[in-house]
Amino acid sequence: MPSLAFTLSRVRLLRTQVALIAATALTGCAGQAAMSSAVQPSAASGIAAIPTARCVADEAALVHWDALVGQIGHGVTRLRADGEQTAPDIMTAVLDLGQVQVRTAKPTASIARIGSPNRLPQQWRAPTGDAQKDREQAARNRANANGYFGGAIDLRFRFSQWAHALAVQRVAQAGCPAQRSLVFFNAQGQPIQSVTLANSSAVAAFDALVQQFRHPEQVAPALQAQPENMPEQPRVADDEVDLEAYHRAWLEMTDVHQFNRVMREFGLEREQALRLAPPGKARALAPQALHAVLMQASAQQLPIMVFVSNGAATQVFADRVHTVREEGGWLIVDDPTSYIALHASAVASAWHIERGGIHSLDFYDAQGQLITSLFGVRDREHPVPHAWIELVQALPGRTGG
Secondary structure (H helix, E strand, O other): OOOHHHHHHHHHHHHHHHHHHHHHHHOOOOHHHHHHOOOOOOHHHOOOOOOOHHHHHHHHHHHOHHHHHOOEOOOEEEEOOOHHHOHHHHHHHHHHHOOEEEEEEEOOEEEEEEEOOOEOOHHHHOOOOOHHHHHHHHHHHHHOOOEOOOOOOEEEEOHHHOOEEEEEEEOOEOOEOOEEEEEEEOOOOOEEEEEEEOOHHHHHHHHHHHHHOEOOOOOOOOOOOOOOOOOOOOOOOHHHOOHHHHHHHHHOOOOHHHHHHHHHHHOOOHHHHHHOOOOOOEEEEOOOHHHHHHHHHHHHOOOEEEEEEOOOEEEEEEEOOOOEEEEOOEEEEEEOOEEEEEOHHHOOEEEEEEEOOEEEEEEEOOOOOEEEEEEEOOOOOOOOOHHHHHHHHOOOEOOOO
16 A cells, blocks of 8 residues: 555645646646645655655656657656557556556646546456457457546546557655656657556556566657647538437437437537537536536535546546636646646637436537536436536526627
8 A cells, every 4th residue: 555645745746747737838837826825744744745846847847748758768768559559558557556646638628636547347357158259348348448437547548549658757856756657648749648656565566567568669759740720610511400300319319428429420510519409408608607617516515527538538537626726717626636627718618518318518619629528426326416407507608699
């Protein structure tokens, strides 16, 4: 089991690191506020001190491709993470590390949490006696890295978009804690996800993982050109959509996961699909609804789900939020083992959506890119989260055009 001091040190690093990275990326100096707001423990408390501003700045470099590849051979090891060939096996091996810190991010949102990821249920892994079915199930399990459903570390993967991985090791020095991390990138060198060891008893296992997946060529790989980030255009014009058939397909949905299939069937992009939704099924909200829902969820101690996806990985937060603050255009959820950063000032449009009886919220930027989606938490005791439904129904609607 990790020591209390080790765990709390990792938590504090998580909170300050993510704040600085997000703020530096989009607001310049806002990260200084996050660092100045930290409360230093007393020397007598037995709790490790919060890393200094310099330590946090060093850790922020973890997500910068150029800074890391220049250190290959000097605390940075290139790993084999060629998409679906190897990346699922690395993330499967991470399951053996126990407690980790996982962060998934894009320019407008990030989620970071500390916890121990779950393995897939035994019934998903048990042989059935049918060799073909067992092979198919094993392939599906591997595509999900054999775990990561539910719990604190709740992830979905699109490994075809994973291209590069680096293992980063920093020794403790000048008051900065030691750290072992895995950082994954797409073909353009954009960060996908980072996994940082938060378990002092798993150092040997982490080092063995690095050796197992060590790339034979310890040099910086070539990157592909960055594709243009163009606004998503509707595949068909609004007046070309068979609204009667589309509305019928919407009303027949029994699960929100069917929404993507319906959009593909009618050739719609996401916000277009919301604009053309059946009456009463998609309501345009004021952009300030993101602030309102987080503040009210915190005040009511209402469990919520927050989704952040960057096209290669999706991280899901499903819990109560406690400390919510505004900082440099961002909304920050700053809890003991969780840190969520949402670029509230980037929200250009918001929607309250009802599909198959499930109420959710979508928030988009000016280019029509999804920033985050929020849901209520359903469980056996509360299969219909009435408090969540009441909250989202009371959110302010959009006024004007």
